[in-house]
Amino acid sequence: MSISYPKSPRILFLDDNVRDIGGHYLELASLLGDGAHQLGYLPQLVAHQTLPKRNPDLSRDSRLDHLPIEPRFAVRRMENWSLGVDGSSRVGRDLQGAPTDGGWAARLWQNVCDRASRPSRRPRAMLHAWSSVFAESVRQFAPRPPDRIVVNTGGDFQIVALAHALRELDRQDRIGPTSIHVLFHFAVYETAVTxxxxxxxxxxxxxxxxxxxxxxxxxxxxxxxxxxxxxxxxNATAIPYPTRPRNGLQRSRSSADATKILLAGMPRAEKGRGQICGLLESIEKPCLRSGRFIWSMQLPQKRWQRMIPPSMQPSCDVKTPAPTGRLAGTGLEVLCGNLTSQAYHDWLDTAGIGLFLYDPGRYVARCSGVLLEMMIRGVPVIVPDGCWLADQVRQAERTGPIGWIYQSVDDIPQILNGAEANLPEIHANCQRHAAHIAAYHSGKNSLLEMGIENHASSSLRRAS
Incomplete structure (x- = not known):
């Protein structure tokens, strides 16, 4: 006797980092959800339990029209206990989170470091909390053979927690063999294997x-x-990181208009927060106050002064969460606090050049969603050498340059000084390259590259 299943299979996405409308965790989840919908699946998302509390307008976010959310996770940032470049662990762990790898001295020191963390952030506590939510989510999901489970943000520590959860499910619930996909984003090492x-x-x-x-x-x-x-x-397969399509490419600007240098996203340490003030000082008079360029960036409402030179601070007003706009006479445009998805993408649409002050060591093998967002708009970019961002610029250069690669932040003033002469040609190359980005870096294609079946097309074949 054959078993019949619902016409539309399901995909359960899980990400403990999704707790705010800003940033790329929710953006990634929504793009994968859109891709699942296009492939004929019913998507669901298990997110952090604070998501609706922190975002009262969540229900009006159009990105979630096809993606119902269950806010369950109580822990996040599992990569903090990774052995990769973004983590602080020094030895491997067993399925209970206890150090097992390395010599006795290394394990002893790791136990000391573990206990130095506050109780809820200790690796054993985080592993069990994540594992418990995953197991309960799978029980409620009750996966059938056509269904799939995707862990949007994975790593070595999540794999240990996942193994713990599946062992408990096998013991208590005896679930059938399940298809699970885990996405790794963060680098394992910087320049040499450690x-x-x-x-x-x-x-x-x-x-x-x-x-x-x-x-x-x-x-x-x-x-x-x-x-x-x-x-x-x-053993892992490489898949494209999805980015959001745009309704149209950037409009050409008059040569008399100032070119907007846009730094997207809230500044963080690995995204050059400590470099911003010095760079602004070096280009303030020749590039910004002269009217040749506009520098546009988001600023937090607190502790922003270290990122803005004293000569420009009197013009800054970051007391409200709304954009303050261009500050007269400074060549500086400030946006305060987190932005909604629509406001963020509308802002990116105004970019003339996308500037990336990223730490190449942290991004040596790590994707930048912001770079893809610039590329899909046909925006020229300035990126550091020795990382994934520079690789993308070089790959695109086969059909013409789409930006500039710098060796040191000190090179950027000179790049800007000569950029205006080549900008029309580079902008045209970027416009052509944007079509490739839109086709390859889509949520649908990411899932197809993962090996998830196109159920929409197979359903059409069966119907015909």
Whole structure:
């Protein structure tokens, strides 16, 4: 007797980092949800429990029209206990979160570091909390063979928590073999393979070995990250990181208009927060106050003074969460606090040049969603060398330059000084490259590259 299933299979997305409308965690989830819908699936998202509390207008966010949300996770930023470049662990762990790898002295020191964290942020507590929510979510989801589960933001520590959750589900619920996809975003090491990187590989493979009953697929959102994972013995496939399509490419501006240099996203340490003030000082008179360029950026409402030179601070008003607009006579445009998705994308549409002050060590194998958002708009970019961002610019140069690559932040004033002469040609190249970005970096294509079936097309074939 054959088993019949609902006409539309389902995909359950899970990400403990989704707790705000700003940033790329919710953006990624919504794009994957759109892709799932296009492929004929019914998507669901399990997010952080504070998401609706922090965002009272969440129900009006158009990105979630096809993506119902269950706010359940109480922990987030599991990568804090990763053995990769974004984590602080020094040795591998077992399925309870206890240090097991390395010598006795290393394990002892790791236990001391673990206990120095506040109780709710200790690795064992975070592992059990994440695992408990995952297991309960799967119980309620009750996956059938056509359904899929996707962990949007994964890593070595999440894999350990996932293995713990599946072991408990197998023991208590005896669920059938389940198809699970895990997306890796963060670099394993910077320039050379370290002892921590090798421990990363051992930790992942040990946890994967306990989940053989299920079909757990690992994916890297850049090819360079896939290569890093392979170097430490972890098998993963490279998939494109999705970005949001635009209704139209940028409009050409008059040569008399000032070119807007846009730094998208709230400044963070790995995104050059400490470099901003010095760079602004070096270009304030020749580039900004002269009217040749406008510098546009978001600023937090607190502790923003260290990012703005004293000569420009009197014009800054960051007391309200609304955009303050261009500050007269300074060549500076300030947007305060977090932006809604619509406001953020409308702002990006005004960019003349996308500037990235990213730490190349942190982004050596890590995708930048903002870079893709610039590229899909046909915006020229200035990026640091030695990282994934520079790789993308060089790959696009086969059909013509789409920006500039700098070796040091000190090179940027000279790049800007000569940019205006080449900007029309580079802008035209960027416009052509945008079509490739839109086709390849879509939520639908990301899921297809993961090996998830196009159920919409297969349903049409069966119907015909």
């Amino acid at each position: 002892a921590r990187a090798r421990a990363f590989g051992r930790q992942v493979n040990a946890a994967m070995g306990t989940m053989k009953r299920h079909r757990v697929h690992l994916h890297a959102t850049t090819e360079s990250l896939r290569q890093q994972l392979a170097t430490v013995g972890v």
